[in-house]
Amino acid sequence: MTTLLIKNATVLVTMDDRQREIPEGGLFIRDGFIEQVSPTDELPQAADEVLDLRGHLLLPGLVNTHHHFYQTLTRAVPAAQNANLFHWLKTLYPIWARLTPDDIFISTQTALAELALSGCTTAADHLYLFPNGSRLDDEITAAQEMGMRVQASRGSMSLGESNGGLPPDSVVDTEEAILKDSQRLIQRYHDPKAGAFVQIVLAPCSPFSVSGELMKQSAALARETGVHLHTHLAETEDEQEFCLQKFGYRPVPYMQSVDWVGEDVWFAHAVYVDNDEVKTFARHGCGVAHCPSSNMRLASGIAPVKEYLAAGVKVGLGVDGSASNDSSHMLGEARQAMLLSRLREGISGFSLSNDPDRKLITAREVLKLATRGGAAVLGRGDIGSLEPGKCADFFAIDLNRLEYAGALHDPVAAAVFCHPVRADYTYVGGRPVVRAGRLVNVDETKLVEKHNRAAKRLLENQ
Secondary structure, three states: OOEEEEEEEEEEEOOOOOOOEEEEEEEEEEOOEEEEEEEHHHOOOOOOEEEEOOOEEEEEOEEEOOOOHHHHHHOOOHHHOOOOHHHHHHHHHHHHOOOOHHHHHHHHHHHHHHHHOOOEEEEEEEEOOOHHHOOHHHHHHHHHHHOOEEEEEEEEOOOOHHHOOOOOHHHOOOHHHHHHHHHHHHHHHOOOOOOOOEEEEEEEOOOOOOOHHHHHHHHHHHHHHOOEEEEEEOOOHHHHHHHHHHHOOOHHHHHHHOOOOOOOEEEEEOOOOOHHHHHHHHHHOOEEEEOHHHHHHOOOOOOOHHHHHHHOOEEEEOOOOOOOOOOOOHHHHHHHHHHHHHHHHHHOOOOOOOOOOOOOOOHHHHHHHHHHHHHHHHOOOOOOOOOOOOEOOEEEEEOOOHHHOOOOOOHHHHHHHOOOOOOOEEEEOOEEEEEOOEEOOOOHHHHHHHHHHHHHHHHOOO
């Protein structure tokens, strides 16, 4: 048994039901789980490892609910810089068709390195194309070496252009092969226990890239094996029009028609929904991965986050793929979520004088989305807050830095309002992934070099 004592944090934010902020706070951890959360002077004073966080803000590890790790290899591609979703995809599909297993491994480590350095400890990734022998196993192995928790989504595309889908036939697979591999991955990797580092998710890519039959069969397999379901939904007006023409439904009713509503389902984006569809999500317990940076980058729109929260819909944050965000900074994503929500209020004519009961979303509310909200979306009761029995997943930020000068009267709000910074410490299951601002399990300089070589190869002759 190993123990870890965290002490003297300037402020420890629990994100538990009491939403405590503990001055001079600390944690006592045993074998990767939290045993005690309290002021430092109430904690045991001895442990196998002691970390003094004097001068630091201590927060629960951030939970990323939607990503595409492989897209770190195709950031800021010139032909896709100024495109909407469908044109962006059509531009990048041929490049992604050149991915290899090594590319999946390298891009996973790059994305997870960025995430860890921004305070993230658990990430849901959506890998939906498998060219040249690539497998989800490549991603899982890379994540295990990094020491991060992953909800590894076995994505899929089966509806190619020749059958009325959006992706080229070269990047789609047969539905028989998709379901067979999904079963294999669940049996080999899925860990349902508290503290799991790998859980499998079934994730057909989108309504415009898979058939309704694959959606139904994936849902049946997921429920038979106890794993969660994930897909893109209602991201753009183009998608809405596609669903109406091909299926005769708007995106949300289409999901209902293929058995894709329930507490085991979460959707990425969910921008174009009406009031009845918000109520459908709430009634069935569906979750939403809000991806503000990606939605702005692709000019997709603004998700109705406040309406979701008011209705009781589970909402978490996602950085989305690094070719539609071009970053994997979770703390930065929390800031974007706050600012975009406030912009939406302004566009709708928000005024305290006209509606004193309607408030702007706060820094603490978006931190809750990035922690407890994300945990709820992923169906994980073991992460998202710092309290006894939960996983020892946390990050800490040194407050004595230029970006926070003049903001130390409220360091919790400063973490969101001020320029996003790197985490100084990130621990997952009581083990360091970032220590003193540096990655522990990978050489950052060598990783960047390998990543850039792979990206250059993919873009040659494009």
